[in-house]
Amino acid sequence: MDELSEDLELLPATRRALRHRIAVAQSEGRAPSVVAAVVRGGEVVWEGSRTSVEGHGPDGNVQYRIGSITKTFTAVLVMRLRDEGLLGLADPLEKHLPGTGVGDVTIAQLLAHTGGLAAETPGEWWERTPGALRPELADVLGDEPLRHAPGSRHHYSNPGYTLLGSLIEALRGKPWEEALRAEVLEPLGLERTSGSPQAPHAGGWAVHPWADLMMPEPLEDLGLMAPAGQLWSTTRDLARFADFLLRGDERVLGAESVREMRTSAAPPEPGLAEYGYGLGMQLTAQGGRRLAGHSGSLPGFVAGLWLSEADDVAAVVLANCTSGLPAASVAADLVAVVADAEPRFPRPWRPFAEADQVPLELCGPWYWGTSAQVVRLKADGSLELGPVGATGRSARFRAEPDGTWTGLSGYYAGETLRAVRRADGSVSHLDLASFVFTREPYDAGAPVPGGVDPQGWRGIG
Template sequence: MDDLSEDRELLPATRRALRHRIAVAQSEGRAPSVVAAVMRGGEVVWEGSRTSVEGHGPDGDVQYRIGSISKTFTAVLVMRLRDEGLLSLSDPLERHLPGTGVGAVTIAQLLSHTGGLAAETPGPWWERTPGELRPELADVLGDEPFKLAPGGRHHYSNPGYTLLGSLVEALRGKPWEEVLRAEVLEPLGLERTSGQPQAPHAGGWAVHPWADVMMPEPLEDLGLMAAAGQLWSTTRDLARFAAFLLRGDERVLSEDSVREMRTSAAPPEPGLAEIGYGLGMQLMSDGVRRLAGHSGSLPGFVAALWLSEGDDVAAVVLANCTSGLAAATVAADLVRIVADAEPAFPRPWRPLRESDPVALELCGPWYWGTSAQVVRLTADGSLLLAPVGGSGRTARFRSEPDGSWTGLSGYYAGETLRAVRREDGSVSHLDLASFVFTREPYDAQAPVPGGVNPQGWRGIG
């Protein structure tokens, strides 16, 4: 039996710890209601809620507004355009969406919030006013759209994601939400995710900071800002979305593309816990594990989705209060509770069904100067280059039709690895980004840069 099919249901002690955590969050955060879910192994394994209404609690089918988690959905649409060859992430926006006045900013910079654009729109607070106040992109960007030089530091920008939504509309010729439904929501079965609330849904509330009273928040259609924060969803839908962000789905995005979204593209602001921002995904470390996902807020609602690739666990937390409950912290705690209490089983080792003789020839020890390295052929057909002893540069490589290998991760991401052969066809050395890897340290028979001392290795004296 495959161990991965065992113990999908959480242990009673783990379930109690999860219930306790959201109970504390709802009580101390003074939230009218909070609902949460945990995904493990691609499936929802726990759901829970707490509410101020006695005898009633929301379940995983009740919609809440998810705010900036909408940005991750928008980023998925942009990555689809890239994978189809309709754009490159290095393209300036002007190439595909002319006339904005900020067209020198690249698509990658918009995705990673490094375009230098303002954090918010000019005029009244966009989250609490109707989108019809900003009918054109010029109204979203204003007269001074830049606050920093493009391509420098990470500076979160809601207008930047409005531009990405408009980019999707320009290249698809359809409204952002229509494209989202056809290309992401329907293929992934996210039937309870929408631009407008659909019953059953929670109402948004503002809780007084110094008194146990509250008032309803206004519900606004964000118009052009929709791509930055319009969506409503449920914990069940978002848990399924988290599973997609871990594994990919060829109907939407490949596993390699969602991994690229989870890869840091911008450093964090000084003093923040995040370890950076990817392409539409926030990145964070809790000191033990690396988390990827996104938080969200709009007046009346807070939301968070975090996933841990190493633990194959994700958590979603939604609440209907403007402030008070730290949804991102609670979601991270739910991931930690499950991952610490019930560590994931490693996947069973299985051999390759058919080994590549060329790749197999490259396996084993190599030396970059005197640094011992090892190449391994993994079950997915990629090569893994790693230092012996585990300290140093590690990278994974994908085979190419011409016999070379392209780096997918680490220092060598995007670099080309080639096996250089002698006249008799045997491998002389590996060439990687100008580095020469040889079968012996400083092999005199290989073209080691700078040459090899003719006296060879010797002791003192």
């Protein structure tokens, strides 16, 4: 092992800070119980719990209801369908699930809550009523399912994920939960995640707002709304799921697809989605640290899961109270405690191997007009294009078999970077989405659009 390799075990002071944070959360949030876990470097490095109610002492194996974190599981199933070529994210829903009345809404819009659908179902509070009372999609959508023009804004929609669950069932030919178990839960080893509670599990409680009294909450099967919030899980299972959302797993979704889920696909919504919303994942920031994950709540339960890609840290918090304990905020705090107290060690620098194909002729400075850019080859074989100064467009590019490069991020995502060669095989310039990058500012030997003044660079006479 390298002498700079990071020891995954947390320092005693860090562990105490984590215990203190959930102790404060349980006390101030007046929760019967709270359980939490932290993942770093792909391993669970800390578990903790706090309870004051006899018979509710939890650990990482006790199930809690996770509410809307279920949506992220549903989104994974949809992304699998996309990766298999069974649908496109730009496809209208009508193409695969006809007759809904909102068929012009696209799959991507449903995933990112930009389809304009209502936030909730018509009729009674769906989270506290039996799902059997909503046997058809029409009972979930109502007579006026849209509140905004599709694509015009972010508007969080629980019925939108019911539609995605029905889409999965239509294309897989099996119930949503059955598809989820076969394609996600079993491959990832999430044995304690299920649609119905399995012992040991916590009971859901309402805590009186003005007195220290409790009342049990009903535990309803959500029926068609299940893909929006049905699941029960444990901190250990969700810790493993969080690590999957960070790294990917080729048995379920590759790294690029989970990165796509973590990328904003919706405009910011002040007070709700300040940093936009990905494909089934909420995006936020705390102390300058960008986080991806999801919050969740159902009567009797609150949940939070956040991960920081830059720090390789994730945290999960579950509690059995209807309100009071801000589980998502506490999870973000746990990420910050670990990341700030024990910063991630950078990977050791290593040169490429002799056998590696290194496109050195593409590396180094280039100019778009007079704007200085630099191309760097990363250790994973991708290219990174960015400004020499502090401001400008940056993007990563993936190598393609035909010698081109495809943009993976930023302004150039999906665009093609091509090295244009001279007759002798040397690189004349780079072509990127109609932009010409040259080795010198306005290189007269390159086909700069509009041409280059034949007198070249000069001062004022």
